[in-house]
Amino acid sequence: MFEIEIPGFGMVKIKHLVSDFTGTLSFDGMLLPGVKEQLNKIANFLKLHILTADTFGKVREELEGVNCEIHILTGEDHDVQKEKYVKKLGAEHVVAFGNGNNDRRMLKAARVGIAVSQGEGCAVDAIVSADIHVTSAKDGLDLLLNPKRCKATLRF
Numbered sequence: 786m787f788e789i790e791i792p793g794f795g796m797v798k799i800k801h802l803v804s805d806f807t808g809t810l811s812f813d814g815m816l817l818p819g820v821k822e823q824l825n826k827i828a829n830f831l832k833l834h835i836l837t838a839d840t841f842g843k844v845r846e847e848l849e850g851v852n853c854e855i856h857i858l859t860g861e862d863h864d865v866q867k868e869k870y871v872k873k874l875g876a877e878h879v880v881a882f883g884n885g886n887n888d889r890r891m892l893k894a895a896r897v898g899i900a901v902s903q904g905e906g907c908a909v910d911a912i913v914s915a916d917i918h919v920t921s922a923k924d925g926l927d928l929l930l931n932p933k934r935c936k937a938t939l940r941f
Contacts, residue, residue, distance in 0.1 A: 787831060787880070789932045793941020797896060801874045802827060802929070803867075804882035806837035806844050808905035810922050814841025817903075821851055823926040828852035831929070834874070836867050836891075867891035882925055889914040897939070899925045 787799040804810055810820050824833060833853035837844050844855055858866050868890035871879050881888070881895035886908040892898030893914040900907050900915035901922050912918050917938055919925040928935040 787929055787932065789936055791936050791939045794939045797935075798878060799831060799880045799896060799929075800878040801834060802831045802880050802882070803834045803836060803871055803874070803891060803895065805867075805884060805888050806835050806848075807840045808884045808903070808907075809882050809888070809901045810835075811841075811843075811847060812904040814843040814847070816847040817922055820922050820926065821848075823923065823930065824848075824851045824853065827926060827929055831880075834870070836870055838863055838887075863887040864890045868894050871895050880929065882922065883911055883915075884908065886910050892916075897935075899928070901925055 789797050791797060810816060835844065835848060835853050835855045837857060839857045848855060864887040867888060871881060871891045871894045876894045877896050879895040880897040880899065881891045882899045882901055883892050884901045884907040889910040892900060892911055898915040900912045900918045903921050
């Protein structure tokens, strides 16, 4: 569990990390350098869930050796599917990572939403729906590995 009191933002008790893959943890379907190691460290205190359309068809290969659940989305309304998934886990106990329009609803629903901008960009609606905006997945994951950084960012 990730637990921290943030002045003005309140108590944060996170049990789950829910993340998009394509464009959030990866670039052109390839996991970003250093992210695998960070995810495995975080898996020691949070349950990891990857929700993705798997645009490049590489998510299972790229996340081999990472202690996480992978859910490949099908059909339409991926934004609604992601939001429902977060709510089913108990949104108040979720930190969510995403970069696309289809991530905006889960970023808004989660206790802490983190919008990630890097090589594939970040949709404006994702940024507006998030609590935090970072310029790389590595920086966002570091907020969980170094909780005082998260506190400094979210405090009022």
